[in-house]
Amino acid sequence: MNYYNEYDAKTAAWLKQLITEGLVPHGDVDTRSISEVTAGDLSGYKQCHFFAGIGGWSLALQLAGWPATRPVWTGSCPCQPFSQAGKQKGTEDERHLWPVFFNLIRQCSPVTVFGEQVASAIPHGWLDDLSADLEAEDYTVGSCVLGAHSVGADHIRQRLYWVANAKLQHERSTGPLEERQGDSSGLLEVGWKRVIFSAECDEFGNCPECGIDYADCGCPRPTQDECEYREVDGIMYGRMADSEQQ
Secondary structure, three states: OEEEEOOOHHHHHHHHHHHHOOOOOOEEEEOOOHHHOOHHHHOOOOEEEEOOOOOHHHHHHHHOOOOOOOOEEEEOOOOOOOOOOOOOOHHHOOOOOHHHHHHHHHHHOOOEEEEEEEHHHHHHOHHHHHHHHHHHOOEEEEEEEEOHHHHOOOOOOOEEEEEEEEHHHHHHHHOOOOOOOOOOOOOOOOOOEEEOOOOOOOOOOEOOOOOOEOOOOOOOOOOHHHEEEEEEOOEEEEEEOOOOOO
16 A cells, blocks of 8 residues: 655645546555654555655656565655745755655655655755765665656756665675574575575565565576575575585
8 A cells, every 4th residue: 555645735636536547556645744744654554655746656666667565665855945946945945845754764764765856956965965864874875867858858857866775674685694603504605695584585585696685686586496595593594596505
């Protein structure tokens, strides 16, 4: 189930109609200001979309093949404080809502967050502030500026796109196996990686070869018969069954 937060009444009504007609992934539409939303309101939702508009991020993820059951947050914070067409009050504008959005991220710790902003926000330090805030919460942040002409539109319309991934999850899943004295399990062989999801080879588990989520790695997806798993001290490790041994 998706959660959509859209404050503008007309836009929210349009979004609800698109959902009803099956043109945008199904979900609940919350028309309150994001400043009124609490962490508890988001419990039970796999995917949360803030400043949702007419569901563009949700539809884009669906078109990109992002599984409906894979958790993700998105948020295109208001651009008016930084738009060249506005007064450019920047962080002094009351519509500067990144701090509010970030507070929810900090409280709920979503694994992946995508976002978008006008490129003119960068000289105002908006991207620097966003990166500093997220990195302080152990996220890895990446960004790029793309124009609408990049996908064939007849105008430039440059936008800043960014993504944040929870660094703790990445480090836990990809870090090398630490050697321990007295280990008799054979886990010091080459190829064993810690897995932090279920011990099953499915698209929502971790790849035993490189250690990260199948949706993010470039390895061929093995069948269940090609996987080996072992549990040591309550921690599950996995590898491809034909991994080279020392």
